Amino acid sequence: MPRRMIRDIIAARPLITATQEMTVRAACRLMAENKIGALLIIKGAAITGIFTERDVLNKVVAPSLDPDSTPLSQVMVANPLTIRAGKPLAHALQMMAEGGFRHVPVVDDDGVPVGMVSARDALGQDMVDLENDLKRMEMLENSIGY
Numbered sequence: 001m002p003r004r005m006i007r008d009i010i011a012a013r014p015l016i017t018a019t020q021e022m023t024v025r026a027a028c029r030l031m032a033e034n035k036i037g038a039l040l041i042i043k044g045a046a047i048t049g050i051f052t053e054r055d056v057l058n059k060v061v062a063p064s065l066d067p068d069s070t071p072l073s074q075v076m077v078a079n080p081l082t083i084r085a086g087k088p089l090a091h092a093l094q095m096m097a098e099g100g101f102r103h104v105p106v107v108d109d110d111g112v113p114v115g116m117v118s119a120r121d122a123l124g125q126d127m128v129d130l131e132n133d134l135k136r137m138e139m140l141e142n143s144i145g146y
Helices: 006-010 024-034 053-061 089-099 119-144
Strands: 038-043 046-052 103-107 113-118
Touching (some): 006 089, 024 038, 038 113, 046 103, 089 103, 089 119, 113 119
Antiparallel strands (some): 038 046, 103 113
């Protein structure tokens, strides 16, 4: 996992974005339709914020804001930390651990948004590796005759 590069992880994923003016409900629908937990908020080619499932819970539902009239600009995390696509996933995971968040916007060398990585990206590969290890162990056990 430490050797996995961010550019490889996000290569086949579309970049899903929103604007600051979008309502919370519209953003939640967009996240649900795309089965994602966070949206990049952009203006032109620049990241202005990030909006996550946690923001829905802590900044909208808990304080009883109206999702149909609350714009993302009111509840997003402005100017989030970003990471370059050429970095290893381990760097993003370190950022998440230190910052207490689960999503990191990915930018190219010019600072243009190209994707998003999440803590789940690490778990996903770990699950694949575990499944492969279990299959290998089962094959070995079957060949030995346990």
